[in-house]
Amino acid sequence: MNTDIRFIFFDLGGTFRVIKEDPAYLAAAKTKIAELCGVQVEDPCAWFDTVIDKRYDKYREWALKFMCEAPEEVLWTRWLAFDCDRDRILRNAGELTYQYRQTKGIRTVVDGGAETVKELCARGYTLGIISDLVGRREVDEWLDADGLRPYFKTVQQSSITYVRKPGPAIYYYALDEVKAQPENCCYVGDNLNRDIVGAKACAFGMTVTVQYDPSKPLKLTEENMPDAKVYTFPQLLDIFPARGQVATDKLILPTEGQ
Structure with missing residues (x-):
């Protein structure tokens, strides 16, 4: 040393x-992600938990294996929202990633x-x-x-x-x-x-x-x-x-x- x-x-x-978890804060971010993806479902939070977050687990496996972080556009068009309108996802990729960060909670020093x-x-x-x-x-x-x-x-x-x-x-x-x-x-x-x-x-x-x-x-x-x-x-x-x-x-x- x-x-x-x-x-x-x-x-x-x-x-x-x-991270501090706030249920209302998390729900708002999950709902916003469904809106940005153009997905209309009765329960956007459940959709996020069962679709987007599960897909993120697969992305994380790839990221850790190759010690690589994908660009935001690639993250969403290849991994997280590949079955949504591509142009819409490309247009919203930055905001989608920002909102994804918020789904984990409020970050404080x-x-x-x-x-x-x-x-x-x-x-x-x-x-x-x-x-x-x-x-x-x-x-x-x-x-x-x-x-x-x-x-x-x-x-x-x-x-x-x-x-x-x-x-x-x-x-x-x-x-x-x-x-x-x-x-x-x-x-x-x-x-x-x-x-x-x-x-x-x-x-x-x-x-x-x-x-x-x-x-x-x-x-x-x-x-x-x-x-x-x-x-x-x-x-x-x-x-x-x-x-x-x-x-x-x-x-x-x-x-x-x-």
């Missing part, structure tokens, strides 16, 4: 942002997340985002709405690069943009087999996993073993002191079952 960390990259879903990011910047670290997700619109809107864009010098999304973690390419895009060497970088994520494996494949100097629910044991292997873990996002401040200073707190080391 390299202690000369200058750059910190974050995963989004499950790491920097968490974890407790203390924004304050921690701002403090890490103040301590001299360069921050970035490397995240797997579908859709080009939602993350940009969120960064602007929450006023967080200035704190992230690179935002790499699989929906833009078309490559997914743990493939090294998306990490290298981030390194190139901020002109970083991997040994001076740390990656923080919640998925051991994507976030941590990918960062280690790029020879990042450090990896940290978040474990917000300690009751769920970590399934550790030699390949996905992070250097440290945190139970809350602000605990990152214990790991990363002001640049040029030495951390006084001991790292929380990941162990099987904890």
